[in-house]
Amino acid sequence: MVESTAAVEAEPAAAAELAGPRIDVLRSFADDLGRRGEELGLIGPLEPPRLWTRHLLNSAVLAPLIRDGARVADIGTGGGMPGLVLAIVRPDARFLLIEPMERRCNWLNEQIERLRLDNVEVRRGRAEEFHGAFEVDQVTARAVTALRKLLPLTAPLLRDGGEMLFLKGTSVENEIAAAEKTLRKHRVSDVSVEELGGGLLSETTRVLRARVRA
Numbered sequence: 001m002v003e004s005t006a007a008v009e010a011e012p013a014a015a016a017e018l019a020g021p022r023i024d025v026l027r028s029f030a031d032d033l034g035r036r037g038e039e040l041g042l043i044g045p046l047e048p049p050r051l052w053t054r055h056l057l058n059s060a061v062l063a064p065l066i067r068d069g070a071r072v073a074d075i076g077t078g079g080g081m082p083g084l085v086l087a088i089v090r091p092d093a094r095f096l097l098i099e100p101m102e103r104r105c106n107w108l109n110e111q112i113e114r115l116r117l118d119n120v121e122v123r124r125g126r127a128e129e130f131h132g133a134f135e136v137d138q139v140t141a142r143a144v145t146a147l148r149k150l151l152p153l154t155a156p157l158l159r160d161g162g163e164m165l166f167l168k169g170t171s172v173e174n175e176i177a178a179a180e181k182t183l184r185k186h187r188v189s190d191v192s193v194e195e196l197g198g199g200l201l202s203e204t205t206r207v208l209r210a211r212v213r214a
Helices: 016-035 048-060 082-088 102-114 148-158 174-178 181-183
Strands: 071-075 092-100 120-124 136-142 159-166 188-196 205-212
Touching: 016 048, 016 102, 048 082, 048 181, 071 082, 071 148, 082 092, 082 102, 082 120, 092 102, 102 120, 120 205, 148 159, 148 174, 148 181, 174 181, 174 188, 174 205, 181 188
Parallel strands: 071 092, 071 136, 092 120, 136 159
Antiparallel strands: 159 205, 188 205
């Protein structure tokens, strides 16, 4: 196995604050992802030097928005961001990691077993394949697709009053405007954009929050 030759970013001081008592578990995940993530196609060759700030902490800042004891579906989990990171930091909530690629599912299941996580499971497939199979309290997604395409995939997974938490880039306001009709069609309301990680991260994380109504 070829491990990454790029130096992995040193753990930022904010990591312990964001992960709290779960920091050792997050460190273990970060170590394995940093060593093997590029070879497994989970992260690109430029990512190890910014693994913590761009990927792990970018995901972990979402943890305070997860409802107590919530059931959460993470769409297109990939290498574990944000779903597996959130499962590590929020052991009180339960997470379903939805990912279509077999090799990524294998990686996720390996990490769940290695880190002894009992609040998370992997479902191989695309989000639309699980419409009607279950309902969750919240759904998360990071770098999956534009909002107008993401809404039809995720809204049917939410119970009435369920919440969307989507990590988005600088064009999020344009995405909201382009998705106006789709938002109405899927009864999505209370749309807002929050910036998380101020004072902790060098670059804040934008999260789109919205609710689904029956």
